[in-house]
Amino acid sequence: MVSYRIFAKKILIVRFDNRKKLGILGGGQLGRMLIQAAIDFDLTIKTLDPDSDAPCKYISHEFVVGSLNDYDTVMAFAQDCDIVTIEIENVSIEALEALEKQGKAVFPQPSVLRIIKDKRVQKQFYQQQNLPTAEFILTDNQEHTRSFENFLPAVHKLGQGGYDGKGVQILRSADDFRKAFDQPGVLEKMIDFEKELAVIVARNQEGETKTFPVVEMVFHPEANLVEYLFSPANISKETEQKADAIAIQIANALGITGLLAVEMFLTKDGQILINEVAPRPHNSGHQSIRANDVSQFEQHLRAILNLPLGSTKAHSKAAMVNLLGEEGYAGEAVYQGMDEVLAVEGVHPFLYGKRFTKPFRKMGHITIIDQNFEKLKEKVIFVKEKLKVIAKN
Amino acid sequence: MVSYRIFAKKILIVRFDNRKKLGILGGGQLGRMLIQAAIDFDLTIKTLDPDSDAPCKYISHEFVVGSLNDYDTVMAFAQDCDIVTIEIENVSIEALEALEKQGKAVFPQPSVLRIIKDKRVQKQFYQQQNLPTAEFILTDNQEHTRSFENFLPAVHKLGQGGYDGKGVQILRSADDFRKAFDQPGVLEKMIDFEKELAVIVARNQEGETKTFPVVEMVFHPEANLVEYLFSPANISKETEQKADAIAIQIANALGITGLLAVEMFLTKDGQILINEVAPRPHNSGHQSIRANDVSQFEQHLRAILNLPLGSTKAHSKAAMVNLLGEEGYAGEAVYQGMDEVLAVEGVHPFLYGKRFTKPFRKMGHITIIDQNFEKLKEKVIFVKEKLKVIAKN
Numbered sequence: 001m002v003s004y005r006i007f008a009k010k011i012l013i014v015r016f017d018n019r020k021k022l023g024i025l026g027g028g029q030l031g032r033m034l035i036q037a038a039i040d041f042d043l044t045i046k047t048l049d050p051d052s053d054a055p056c057k058y059i060s061h062e063f064v065v066g067s068l069n070d071y072d073t074v075m076a077f078a079q080d081c082d083i084v085t086i087e088i089e090n091v092s093i094e095a096l097e098a099l100e101k102q103g104k105a106v107f108p109q110p111s112v113l114r115i116i117k118d119k120r121v122q123k124q125f126y127q128q129q130n131l132p133t134a135e136f137i138l139t140d141n142q143e144h145t146r147s148f149e150n151f152l153p154a155v156h157k158l159g160q161g162g163y164d165g166k167g168v169q170i171l172r173s174a175d176d177f178r179k180a181f182d183q184p185g186v187l188e189k190m191i192d193f194e195k196e197l198a199v200i201v202a203r204n205q206e207g208e209t210k211t212f213p214v215v216e217m218v219f220h221p222e223a224n225l226v227e228y229l230f231s232p233a234n235i236s237k238e239t240e241q242k243a244d245a246i247a248i249q250i251a252n253a254l255g256i257t258g259l260l261a262v263e264m265f266l267t268k269d270g271q272i273l274i275n276e277v278a279p280r281p282h283n284s285g286h287q288s289i290r291a292n293d294v295s296q297f298e299q300h301l302r303a304i305l306n307l308p309l310g311s312t313k314a315h316s317k318a319a320m321v322n323l324l325g326e327e328g329y330a331g332e333a334v335y336q337g338m339d340e341v342l343a344v345e346g347v348h349p350f351l352y353g354k355r356f357t358k359p360f361r362k363m364g365h366i367t368i369i370d371q372n373f374e375k376l377k378e379k380v381i382f383v384k385e386k387l388k389v390i391a392k393n
Numbered sequence: 394m395v396s397y398r399i400f401a402k403k404i405l406i407v408r409f410d411n412r413k414k415l416g417i418l419g420g421g422q423l424g425r426m427l428i429q430a431a432i433d434f435d436l437t438i439k440t441l442d443p444d445s446d447a448p449c450k451y452i453s454h455e456f457v458v459g460s461l462n463d464y465d466t467v468m469a470f471a472q473d474c475d476i477v478t479i480e481i482e483n484v485s486i487e488a489l490e491a492l493e494k495q496g497k498a499v500f501p502q503p504s505v506l507r508i509i510k511d512k513r514v515q516k517q518f519y520q521q522q523n524l525p526t527a528e529f530i531l532t533d534n535q536e537h538t539r540s541f542e543n544f545l546p547a548v549h550k551l552g553q554g555g556y557d558g559k560g561v562q563i564l565r566s567a568d569d570f571r572k573a574f575d576q577p578g579v580l581e582k583m584i585d586f587e588k589e590l591a592v593i594v595a596r597n598q599e600g601e602t603k604t605f606p607v608v609e610m611v612f613h614p615e616a617n618l619v620e621y622l623f624s625p626a627n628i629s630k631e632t633e634q635k636a637d638a639i640a641i642q643i644a645n646a647l648g649i650t651g652l653l654a655v656e657m658f659l660t661k662d663g664q665i666l667i668n669e670v671a672p673r674p675h676n677s678g679h680q681s682i683r684a685n686d687v688s689q690f691e692q693h694l695r696a697i698l699n700l701p702l703g704s705t706k707a708h709s710k711a712a713m714v715n716l717l718g719e720e721g722y723a724g725e726a727v728y729q730g731m732d733e734v735l736a737v738e739g740v741h742p743f744l745y746g747k748r749f750t751k752p753f754r755k756m757g758h759i760t761i762i763d764q765n766f767e768k769l770k771e772k773v774i775f776v777k778e779k780l781k782v783i784a785k786n
Contacts, residue, residue, distance in 0.1 A: 016731035018744055024781075036429055040454060042744035058454045059432060279753060293762060308736035315708045315762075338409035343701035346686060351411055351435035364435075369686060369708075 016307060018042040021061075023081030027054030027067050029352040029362065030087035030281045033289065035059050036295060037297035041305070048077045055353040071095045078104065085258065085304055089117050090161060107257040107304040108279040115254065116279050120159045120186050126274055129253045131246065133274040134265070135189040143181040145171075145187060152382055153190040156180050193265040197233055198284035199247035202299040202309050203274045209251055210299070210309040212292060214243045217263075219321050220324070223360040228321040228380050231287045232314060235266065235372065239305060242272050259300040261285060283322065283365075290348055290367040291318035316346075316369045320374045321383050323364040325357035331391030333357040335364075341387045344379055346370050356391075363389045409700060411435040414454075416474030418461050420447030422745040422755065423480035423674045427681065428452050430690035434698070448746040464488045471497065478651065478697055482510050483554060486765070500697040501651040501672040508647065508670050513552045513579050519667055522646045524639065526667040527658070530583040538564075538573040538580060546583040549573050561617055584666060586658035588661045590626055591677035592640035593654045595692040595702050602644055603692070603702040605685060608677050609634045610656075616753040621714040621773050624680045625707060627766065628659065635665050643670060652693040654678060654761055667691075676715065676758075683741055683760045684711035709762045712769045714776050716757040718750035724784030726750040728757075734780045737772055739763050749784075756782045 024031045027049030035045050035056055047060040050067050057063045066073040068088065072115060074095035076085050076253055083105040084096065096110040105364055115125050126133040139145040152174070158167035158181045169179040170190070196219065200212040216233035217226050233240070247262040254260065261282030263275040285296035293308030294302070302309050325333070332355060341347050346369035366383050371377040403714050413436055417424045420442030424646070428438050428449060440453040443460050450456045459466040461481065467488035471477050476498040477489065489503040521525040538549060545567070551560035562572040563583070571716065593605040609626035610619050613683040626633070640655040647653065647769045655676030656668040678689035687695070687703030695702050725748060734740050739762035747756055759776050763769040 016728055016735070018726075018728060032432070036432055039425070039429055040741070040743045042746050045451075058438075059452045061451045100611070202786070294741070298741075302735070310735070310741075311738045316647060333411075335409055335411060339700060342409070342695070345704045348433070348687070348691075348703075350433045353432070353435050 016305070020044065020082040020305070021080060022050070023045060023078050023084045024056070024060075024087055025074065025077075025084065025091045026087035027051065027056035027063065028087060029055050029354075029364075031056040032059065032352060033286070033295075033350070034085075034281060034297045034300060036089060037295060037301055041301060042297075043301070046077070046081055047391075053355060058353075063146075064130045065152050065374065068092065071098075075099065078117070083107065083304055085280075085300070086113075089113060089279065105304070106337040108260075109255070109257060112254045112256045112279055116277055118159045119157050119162070119276065120184060122276065123186050123188075129250075131250060131253070131274055134191050137187045138187045139180070139187050141184075142177065142180045144176075144184040145185070146177045146321070148187055150174075151187060151189065153186045155190055157186050157188065159184040159186065187313070191265045192268055193273075194268050195235065196267055196275070197235070197239075197243050197264045197272070198229075198261060198282070199243050200259055200282060200285040200288075201247040201251045202259050202296075202298050202303045203251045203256050204303045204309055205257050205306040207252075209248050210307050210312050211244050211247050212285060212288055212296065212299075212312045213314050213358075214240050215287070217284055220322075220360070223324060225324065225360065225362070226283050226320075226322055227324075227348070228319055228384070229284060229287070230373070230376065231291060231318045231320070239266060239270065239272065246272055246274065250274070254279075257306075258303050259285075259296060275282060283362075284363050286350065287320040287367050288312070289317040289350070290369055291316045315374060317371055317376055319368045319370075319380045321366045321368070321380055322362055323351075323366060323387065323389055324387045325359050325361035325363055328392050329358045329389070329391040330358045331356060334362055334390050334392050336388045336390050337386040341366065341383050343384060344368075347379070347383065361389075409698070413437065413475040413698070414439060414473060416441070416471050417449070417453075417480055418467065418470075418477065418484045419480035420444065420449035420453070420456065421480060422448050422757075424449045424689075425452065425745060426679070426743070427478075427480060427690045427693060429675060430688060430694055433691075435693060436694070439470070439474055441467070446748060451746075461467045461485065464491075468492065476500065476697055478673075479506075480695070485528050486510065495620050499698070501649050505647050505649045505672055510672055511552045511557070512550050512669065513577060513591065515669065516579050516581075518646075522643075522650065524643060524646070524667055525665060527584050530580045532573070532578045532580050533547075534577075535573045535575040536571065538578070539567075539570045539579055542567050542570075542702065544580060544582065548581045550579050550581065552577040584658045584659055585661055585722060585764060585776075586666075587661050588626070588628070588659045589668070590628070590632075590636050590657045590659055590665070591622075591654060591675070592636050592657070593652055593675060593678040593681075593689050593692075594640040594644045595646045595652050595689075595696045596649050597696040597702055598650050598699040600645075601702050602641050603679055604637050604640050605678060605689065605692075605705045608680070610677055613715075613753070616717060617714055618717065618753065618755070619676050619713075620717075621712055621777070622680070623766070623769065624684060624711045624713070628761050632659060632663065632665065639665055639667065644666070647672075650699075651696050652678075652689060676713075677756075679758050680711040680713040680760050681705070682743070683762055684709045710764055710766060710769055712761045712763075712773045714759045714761070714773055715755055716744075716759060716782055717781065718752050718754040718756055719781045719783050720752045722782070722784040723751040724749060726756055727783050727785050729781045729783050730779040734776050737761075737775060740772065740776065745785065750782045754782075 213232040
């Protein structure tokens with residue numbers, strides 16, 4: 001007789017019900033991969049996006065075109081949804097708050113979004129919670145920012161509305177102040193970091209948390225986007241544990257239900273500083289689809305459905321290369337070199353269904369699996385060299 | 394400088410083009426999982442199925458309701474498709490032949506379907522090709538079948554139209570002849586087998602072949618369906634190599650482009666006999682989604698798009714449990730015990746989006762990952778015990 005008890009550690013109260021309708025605010029690539037995971041749970045999916053040709057269009061049960069920031073649009077959209085989630089932070093939090101008051105399940109909670117959406121509030125939250133982060137100054141406008149020349153070099157971030165490298169400026173000297181934002185922002189001390197790391201943590205309603213292995217990100221110098229990453233990060237056990245503990249600490253401090261992606265700096269003297277967080281599936285977790293027991297997308301679903309969280313164990317070492325629109329090309333996308341990279345063992349394409357490319361647009365990503373870290377690096381170089389997103393003539 | 398040549402073993406001629414429209418005949422679970430893989434290649438998907446509520450309905454770009462066996466319906470359906478494939482054999486081969494003549498890419502080729510679709514032709518093909526299979530007699534009708542009492546015990550199979558255990562009867566003694574089919578069929582000598590094995594092989598237009606690891610299937614005694622399987626099979630290296638070689642031999646003999654699932658018997662004296670084949674993704678390969686580098690579905694796409702085939706390496710041991718409608722229940726499906734099985738490490742649900750359950754209907758499957766074979770077996774028992782597809786009151 002098998003002892004069942006050893007497997008079923010914790011029986012949750014909420015019963016799995018596949019007839020739930022999940023509303024997703026945002027129909028981009030994160031929504032697309034979330035839907036791919038939701039298909040296996042047989043959830044009914046309704047998506048809202050301002051772009052009538054968004055990546056989620058053809059794989060949602062219902063696809064609604066409309067503004068994510070418009071209160072009435074979001075309210076109307078969500079009326080027949082059982083659970084509402086997001087794939088982008090830049091949405092009407094007021095509407096989400098009203099939906100929550102109506103008794104709808106809204107995850108991540110609007111209260112969490114309030115803290116994260118504004119980078120000024122986010123930084124103050126870290127300070128209050130004694131969470132390690134770079135020194136900062138809140139700035140009102142460009143003029144105000146100019147008064148902190150002594151604080152340079154620093155990174156100037158727009159309080160609200162930034163995404164994918166937009167809303168961030170590096171200010172090295174007084175000359176750069178002309179690039180400073182003329183709206184409320186935060187000036188962060190430039191960190192002389194060794195590596196940029198990220199940990200994705202999931203937390204369900206019961207407060208169960210699970211972290212994915214720490215990853216190491218390399219940013220594109222110009223586009224300020226993740227260019228590629230390695231999972232797990234090539235760091236000491238001690239750093240790994242520290243990063244992991246910080247991610248769990250933030251998730252618990254926020255009380256979030258859902259995924260939280262925590263981007264961090266590993267400083268040259270071995271400190272970990274929180275850079276910023278995102279309350280949703282994140283670019284730094286895409287490799288989990290191929291390399292871990294559960295993907296970040298399935299994990300987000302488990303968290304917001306209040307199901308037991310899945311094992312995040314990595315069965316393979318992996319790299320993830322973002323597929324950005326090539327400079328100098330705009331128009332209908334063509335994936336040059338795909339045949340060649342697909343001939344490489346362990347290479348898997350993820351195209352986002354975006355018809356048009358433009359410089360640095362995120363068109364897809366490539367996951368590479370290899371148990372040998374050096375080979376993984378060689379394959380990253382090969383993929384970056386051979387695979388280009390250009391445009392049709 | 395990295396040597397790229399080592400990775401890109403073979404550069405194919407056909408260039409990857411994500412703007413291709415793929416027509417799928419059949420909109421069931423195999424089509425559904427095929428589409429899930431196709432999303433990552435950004436293919437445009439059009440699906441044909443007689444059931445207006447088929448599992449592929451909401452994830453196809455276009456979903457057409459119509460008969461798969463009607464020549465005109467299939468012809469009209471496929472006119473704007475670049476590539477046509479199937480997820481079920483029971484389709485109008487005449488239409489596929491006409492489409493092929495028009496110059497369309499039809500994979501698997503209609504000539505292959507002609508051989509496989511009729512089990513009588515299939516068996517004769519093995520004989521001609523000197524491929525090992527159970528002894529058989531072609532039967533015209535029930536009366537004719539009765540004349541082979543000396544051949545019993547035997548398995549009587551309907552020549553055409555059988556699927557999922559339908560169209561198969563076990564004839565142990567003369568009494569059972571009343572169950573014999575009254576249409577053209579094949580009477581196969583009953584094999585006293587040790588195990589039932591399966592190998593899925595992919596072959597692209599260039600003739601490149603790749604096999605998935607041999608799996609071991611356990612059939613449901615009543616429903617004559619795969620109940621669960623283990624990957625890789627618990628067999629000797631020698632048996633493994635023999636099974637693998639036979640699968641490649643059949644694929645090459647057929648000249649198939651696409652996937653071929655080869656079901657085999659391992660006899661008590663260590664022989665391998667081909668049971669039957671299916672020219673498409675197959676129930677015996679579902680675990681590949683979670684346990685292998687490429688899934689059978691991605692591999693089928695690579696084969697029919699003439700892309701390099703992916704590595705089929707298993708990164709994990711896996712079991713797959715079919716989720717069949719519980720006896721005594723018919724109606725809107727409810728998945729009882731899902732919370733409990735999801736609490737078990739390595740358990741992943743795949744629900745097929747079928748609204749209504751009935752006894753033995755394939756409603757989904759569960760993949761279980763565990764590096765330890767004994768634990769895997771325990772988890773299979775747990776899942777089979779706890780998870781039931783019942784109906785709403």
